[in-house]
Amino acid sequence: MVDATPPSRVRPPAVAGSFYPEEPSALRSMVEACLAQGRQARGTRGAAPRAETPPPSRPKAVIAPHAGYIFSGPIAGSAYGAVSDGLEGIERVVLLGPSHFVPFAGLALPRAEAFQTPLGLVPVDAEARRAILRAAHVVTADAPHAREHSLEVQLPFLQVLLGDEVSVLPIVSGDATAPQVTAALERVWGGDETLIIISSDLSHYLDYARARAVDAATAQSILACAAELDADQACGHVAINGLLCAARQRHLNVRLLDLRNSGDTQPDRSRVVGYGAFALYEGPVRQ
Secondary structure: OOOOOOHHHEEOOOOEOOOEOOOHHHHHHHHHHHHHHHHHHOOOOOOOOOOOOOOOOOOOEEEEOOOOHHHHHHHHHHHHHHHHHHOOOOOEEEEEEEOOOOOOEOEEEOOOOEEEEOOEEEEEOHHHHHHHOOOOOEEEOOHHHHOOHHHHOOHHHHHHHHOOOOEEEEEEEOEOOHHHHHHHHHHOOOOOOEEEEEEOOOOEEEOHHHHHHHHHHHHHHHHOOOOOOOOOOOOOHHHHHHHHHHHHHHOEEEEEEEEEEHHHHOOOOOOEEEEEEEEEEEOOOOO
């Protein structure tokens, strides 16, 4: 960690106590429970059957939801459970999610040198920051990050799984095209030391049955690497489309791990939010 980082260079938590517990031990326990539930659910709840043999390695990238943990935590646990299949060697996480509050063009990095959660500080990777800032349409701006939860809620999962051994490159997407996102990702793609996480929920505020149908179609598009998602299908469609373009170029294989909605994790099924967990692998994966 980077405990010596001056406070003015730390992005403080914005949704601790609302999206996830503010007390460290309660937060760690909740993340561990989500991981356990996610491992149990992988391949059994809305996803394709698990392969007879496990994938050859941990994923290069995952797509994970970003709602409050009581709603989407177990589905996020499915994505991070896939990561936990091979934690050794991960040094950097490229974390890309949508801006929910601040409209802007391109992709935005914060000026912060670290992000804080109740579990401690996560350093921002300086080398990766320099590399991606050479890509067109990547800017430095704090406003899109200040209140944004899509990246923040992923950090406790990384802290529980990877401890102090990881740095992050936090990127918020605004109005950007899939090729622009792909070009930025290519700057920091790296090798086995780099994991890419796309933060996105799926459909919003449909009834339970309609959400299941819409999200199932969206999942099929993601599995086919069809980089044509829109905002009605996924709030993080900009980032997902960019990753899927890169996946096509690099011949990655996509695996559906979990597909549910808030009606599966909470009682109200009148207006639900969809959640999916996907893993993208370099090399063949038998579905």
